[in-house]
Amino acid sequence: MAMMRIDGVSHITNTATALLPSLFTVTVLRRRSLRLRNVDSRQRKLQLRCFSASSDSLHFDFSPPPIDHDLLDTISVAGGKVSEDGVVESFNNDDEALDAFDNGVVVVDLSHFGRIRVSGDDRVPFLHNQTTANFECLKEGQGCDTVIVTPTARTIDIAHAWVMKNAIMLTVSPTTCQSIIEMLNKYIFFADKVEIKDITKQTCLFALAGPKSNQIMSKLNLEELIGQPYGEHKHYSLDGMPITVGVGSLISEEGFTMLLTPGGAVSVWKTLLTEGAVPMGSVAWEKLRIIQGRPAPERELSKEFNVLEAGLWNSISLNKGCYKGQETIARLITYDGIKQRLCGLDLSAPAEPGSTITFNGKKVGKLTSCTKRRNGSSHIGLGYIKKQAASIGNTVTIGEDVSGVVAEVPYLARQHPPSTNPSS
Incomplete structure (x- = not known):
C-alpha cells in the first residue's frame, strides 16, 4: 500500500x-x-x-522515556519564561505572536492542558451518555468538541475528543482535568468496561495556528491532513516514538494539534521554529482566547451559565437520545428558554471581570473576561447579555463608566444550531 x-x-x-x-x-x-x-x-x-x-x-504507548524531559529547559535557554509549575508563560513577544496568528503561524506549548484517555469496550456509549456530542456516529480517526455539563446542562468545560482505535483521548482545560476525571469515574457502574486515565504528564501537546500553518505541514509532508474536517487525526512515528497530529488548534478550526511523547518534544519544537513558526506563551494564548471568543472554565463556563447560553451549538447533538443535561437542553430549545447569550465586547478601557453590564440604565449582564488587543491599541471582553436587551452594534456600559460595543467574535460566530439529522 x-x-x-x-x-x-x-x-x-x-x-x-x-x-x-x-x-x-x-x-x-x-x-x-x-x-x-x-x-x-x-x-x-x-x-x-x-x-x-x-x-x-505498533505498540501505541505514551510511557515516559528513560531520560529527563528537557523541553522546558530548552525553552528556558532560548529565552522563554517558564513558571514554577511548568507552564510556558511568555517569550517576551506577545504582540509578535498575536500578529503571527493573524498573518503567519504560531506554535504554542499546551502541555499543561489536561489529557484524559478513556478506554474499554464501553467507552463510546459511556462518553456518548456523559457529554453533549454524538460519539456513536464518529469513526476511528475522527474527532469533535463536546461539552462536559452538569445534569442541568450547566457548563464545566469544552473537551476536544479524538476517537482512536483502542481509546478516546480528551483534551480539557488545565483547571478542570482532575475534577472531570473524578466526575466521570462516579458514573462508571460495576458492569461498565470503561477505564479513565490521566496521561497529561506522559505526553506533550503543541498547537500550530495561523494562516501559514498549511505551509509548515507541507514542508513536513503532512499534506494529507490539510483540508480535512475538524478533529480528524492520524498517527505517525518519530524515531520510533508515537505522535498524533489532528486538524484544529483548539482555539480555531484552522491549524493543527500535535500529541507526542516527551522524548520527541524537543526535536519537533525546534523543527517547527526552524520552519518559521513563532513561539507563543500562555499569556498571549489567553489574550488570543478572549479575542477569538472561546469560553473558558471559571470565566464563561460555570454553573451560572448553561451550554446554550454559552453558544456552543457545534458541540451539541439534539438527536442522540438521553444523555446528561439533555432534558434541560431540549426544554430550553422547545420553549425558547435561552434568556442570555455570550457576546464579544469592544471596550473603551479595561474593565474588571465580574463587572455589571447595563443598557439604557438597566442591568442586562456581566463581563466575564477582558484583555488588551495587540499593541495595547484597544481592549476586548467577553460577557453574558440578556438576549432581548442588546444586540450586535449596541453600546452598553460596563461597571461605572467603561463603554462597550457588542461585537461578534470568531469562535462564537462559527457556532450554528445542530442539524436535526439523526446522524448528528
Missing part, C-alpha cells in the same frame, strides 16, 4: 527528525541518500525522504 512521503527538516542536529506515517502500524523505513546542503557557515539543513514498506504492529 502506498504511503505518504515525509520530508523531515532540521538544522539543529545531525540526526534527522522524520515524521513517518503509521496509523496504528509502524513502517519499516527505507531511506534514500541523505544530502547535506550548506545554508551558511552556521546552519545546515538535513533532508530525509521516506518511502513505504512492509508494516508491523
Whole structure:
C-alpha cells in the first residue's frame, strides 16, 4: 500500500527528525541518500525522504522515556519564561505572536492542558451518555468538541475528543482535568468496561495556528491532513516514538494539534521554529482566547451559565437520545428558554471581570473576561447579555463608566444550531 512521503527538516542536529506515517502500524523505513546542503557557515539543513514498506504492529504507548524531559529547559535557554509549575508563560513577544496568528503561524506549548484517555469496550456509549456530542456516529480517526455539563446542562468545560482505535483521548482545560476525571469515574457502574486515565504528564501537546500553518505541514509532508474536517487525526512515528497530529488548534478550526511523547518534544519544537513558526506563551494564548471568543472554565463556563447560553451549538447533538443535561437542553430549545447569550465586547478601557453590564440604565449582564488587543491599541471582553436587551452594534456600559460595543467574535460566530439529522 502506498504511503505518504515525509520530508523531515532540521538544522539543529545531525540526526534527522522524520515524521513517518503509521496509523496504528509502524513502517519499516527505507531511506534514500541523505544530502547535506550548506545554508551558511552556521546552519545546515538535513533532508530525509521516506518511502513505504512492509508494516508491523505498533505498540501505541505514551510511557515516559528513560531520560529527563528537557523541553522546558530548552525553552528556558532560548529565552522563554517558564513558571514554577511548568507552564510556558511568555517569550517576551506577545504582540509578535498575536500578529503571527493573524498573518503567519504560531506554535504554542499546551502541555499543561489536561489529557484524559478513556478506554474499554464501553467507552463510546459511556462518553456518548456523559457529554453533549454524538460519539456513536464518529469513526476511528475522527474527532469533535463536546461539552462536559452538569445534569442541568450547566457548563464545566469544552473537551476536544479524538476517537482512536483502542481509546478516546480528551483534551480539557488545565483547571478542570482532575475534577472531570473524578466526575466521570462516579458514573462508571460495576458492569461498565470503561477505564479513565490521566496521561497529561506522559505526553506533550503543541498547537500550530495561523494562516501559514498549511505551509509548515507541507514542508513536513503532512499534506494529507490539510483540508480535512475538524478533529480528524492520524498517527505517525518519530524515531520510533508515537505522535498524533489532528486538524484544529483548539482555539480555531484552522491549524493543527500535535500529541507526542516527551522524548520527541524537543526535536519537533525546534523543527517547527526552524520552519518559521513563532513561539507563543500562555499569556498571549489567553489574550488570543478572549479575542477569538472561546469560553473558558471559571470565566464563561460555570454553573451560572448553561451550554446554550454559552453558544456552543457545534458541540451539541439534539438527536442522540438521553444523555446528561439533555432534558434541560431540549426544554430550553422547545420553549425558547435561552434568556442570555455570550457576546464579544469592544471596550473603551479595561474593565474588571465580574463587572455589571447595563443598557439604557438597566442591568442586562456581566463581563466575564477582558484583555488588551495587540499593541495595547484597544481592549476586548467577553460577557453574558440578556438576549432581548442588546444586540450586535449596541453600546452598553460596563461597571461605572467603561463603554462597550457588542461585537461578534470568531469562535462564537462559527457556532450554528445542530442539524436535526439523526446522524448528528
